[in-house]
Amino acid sequence: MALLKLIQIEFFKLRRRKFLWMMMFSALIMPFLSYLLFKYAWSTGGDPVQFYKWSAFGLTLFIVLPVVLGILSSMLMYNENQYDMLKQIWIVPVSKMRYFFSKFFVVLIYSICFMIVTALGSVIFSILLDDLALDWHNTLFLIRKCLEIGIITAFAMLPILAIATTQNGYILPVSITLVYAFLGSIIVSINMYIHPLSSMALIVARNGDIPGLNDTQVISIPLAFFSIFVWGIGSVLLANVALARRK
Amino acid sequence: MRTLLWAEYQKIRRLSFVWIAIFATVMVAVIVFLSGLTDNDGIRDIDTAGWYMAVAQPLGTFFVLPAVIALLGSYMICREEQENTIESLRLIPVNEAKLTLAKMIITLIYSILFYLLLFAITFFTEAALHFSDLSIGVVLNFLRAYFLDGLCIFLAISPIIAWVSYMKKGYWIALVITEFYSFIGLFASTSNTLKALYPITAVFTISGYYEASTSQVILSCISLMFCVGLSAVILASMKKYK
Numbered sequence: 001m002a003l004l005k006l007i008q009i010e011f012f013k014l015r016r017r018k019f020l021w022m023m024m025f026s027a028l029i030m031p032f033l034s035y036l037l038f039k040y041a042w043s044t045g046g047d048p049v050q051f052y053k054w055s056a057f058g059l060t061l062f063i064v065l066p067v068v069l070g071i072l073s074s075m076l077m078y079n080e081n082q083y084d085m086l087k088q089i090w091i092v093p094v095s096k097m098r099y100f101f102s103k104f105f106v107v108l109i110y111s112i113c114f115m116i117v118t119a120l121g122s123v124i125f126s127i128l129l130d131d132l133a134l135d136w137h138n139t140l141f142l143i144r145k146c147l148e149i150g151i152i153t154a155f156a157m158l159p160i161l162a163i164a165t166t167q168n169g170y171i172l173p174v175s176i177t178l179v180y181a182f183l184g185s186i187i188v189s190i191n192m193y194i195h196p197l198s199s200m201a202l203i204v205a206r207n208g209d210i211p212g213l214n215d216t217q218v219i220s221i222p223l224a225f226f227s228i229f230v231w232g233i234g235s236v237l238l239a240n241v242a243l244a245r246r247k
Numbered sequence: 248m249r250t251l252l253w254a255e256y257q258k259i260r261r262l263s264f265v266w267i268a269i270f271a272t273v274m275v276a277v278i279v280f281l282s283g284l285t286d287n288d289g290i291r292d293i294d295t296a297g298w299y300m301a302v303a304q305p306l307g308t309f310f311v312l313p314a315v316i317a318l319l320g321s322y323m324i325c326r327e328e329q330e331n332t333i334e335s336l337r338l339i340p341v342n343e344a345k346l347t348l349a350k351m352i353i354t355l356i357y358s359i360l361f362y363l364l365l366f367a368i369t370f371f372t373e374a375a376l377h378f379s380d381l382s383i384g385v386v387l388n389f390l391r392a393y394f395l396d397g398l399c400i401f402l403a404i405s406p407i408i409a410w411v412s413y414m415k416k417g418y419w420i421a422l423v424i425t426e427f428y429s430f431i432g433l434f435a436s437t438s439n440t441l442k443a444l445y446p447i448t449a450v451f452t453i454s455g456y457y458e459a460s461t462s463q464v465i466l467s468c469i470s471l472m473f474c475v476g477l478s479a480v481i482l483a484s485m486k487k488y489k
Contacts, residue, residue, distance in 0.1 A: 022420075029431075033431065037434065037437070041437060041438070063430065064430075171322065175270065175315060175318075178271065178311045178314055178426070186281060187278075189282065190285055
């Protein structure tokens with residue numbers, strides 16, 4: 001119950017931040033760009049999955065969502081540091097881990113909402129394309145995959161949230177976010193299990209139903225989950241140490 | 248103006264952000280190197296002379312460097328407001344447009360330095376891997392390309408920095424806008440005309456990364472000049488605004 005209260009408080013704090021709503025618009029960037037590409041440059045050949053691959057499963061998964069979540073994580077942690085609020089919070093007292101997880105749940109909920117907006121945007125822009133054979137089966141597939149991406153990416157971004165807890169500023173976590181997302185997209189071709197984001201991509205494309213992802217490597221889903229789990233545990237420990245030092 | 252530049256230089260020396268930006272640049276080089284280790288039928292990309300120096304510029308530009316440079320620029324401008332030093336500066340009095348211009352010149356210098364750092368890393372790695380395959384002409388060509396990248400990327404993102412300093416709302420916006428602005432360059436590069444027109448990809452047309460006709464280079468120059476004009480208009484209206 002205490003954790004639920006903390007999550008509620010986090011959302012009360014975020015209500016005043018218009019910037020969060022602005023960031024939500026970036027969920028529509030890839031659907032819109034894909035619409036332009038398929039309208040004027042390429043052809044989907046009537047296959048909606050080809051369109052969804054670009055609008056929701058490609059760069060959204062590797063770059064857009066991780067960058068947005070990284071910025072959100074840095075903002076969430078920066079607020080309390082900026083106004084030196086942590087002392088008051090510890091006096092209440094609030095458990096340091098509950099404090100950390102309340103922030104994480106905000107990231108998780110935001111991530112899911114972001115992917116729902118991406119899914120809706122993809123559906124709307126795909127309707128505008130004339131040569132797509134749309135049906136419920138494909139739309140449900142899109143929504144299911146988007147929800148999976150939303151949930152797992154939040155876990156894959158735990159290291160950034162942990163790094164943000166160790167810093168007073170926002171610049172280092174944000175710069176690390178850019179490098180982290182970039183590394184995640186590059187390392188896919190080398191080893192998918194090293195980086196949480198590439199492991200996440202592997203889990204999402206586990207059935208081989210997303211064209212162009214994981215065609216080359218033998219897939220081990222437990223190993224991918226294990227990779228995210230290890231990074232997650234490491235991040236929680238790091239956050240625990242960092243918050244214990246902030247007195 | 249010289250005093251303002253000197254003051255900015257003194258301030259930035261104490262800023263840990265420069266180290267963070269250097270960290271980001273080094274990491275870009277490391278990540279691109281890692282991507283070069285991929286085995287394509289027994290041949291690795293990194294074994295091809297010049298591959299590393301060629302690929303590091305677009306990948307670094309589309310994903311990381313412009314956002315970091317815009318963050319540096321907008322942070323330098325916004326911190327005066329945030330830390331309330333702008334009140335003391337107004338008492339001197341300092342012309343705010345000139346102050347912003349000085350900060351932008353420093354950002355331009357750092358933008359070039361970050362790209363030259365990326366060049367230095369890629370060059371020494373290439374030299375260590377296959378020195379005999381590199382000719383002076385090729386290396387000088389890349390040096391020129393990286394220098395122009397640093398210069399032109401600053402010009403391409405200057406309206407964003409100027410606008411953020413005009414709004415004085417926050418530097419986050421500069422980061423987010425620049426990240427997506429450079430990211431969209433990936434798509435702009437698919438069309439020949441758009442490639443020359445879109446400021447981020449126009450940088451590569453000018454630096455020589457893309458093979459371009461004279462008309463495309465002129466189009467790119469116009470595009471970047473438009474960016475410079477836009478930031479000049481924003482800075483000029485800031486003067487009136489105060």
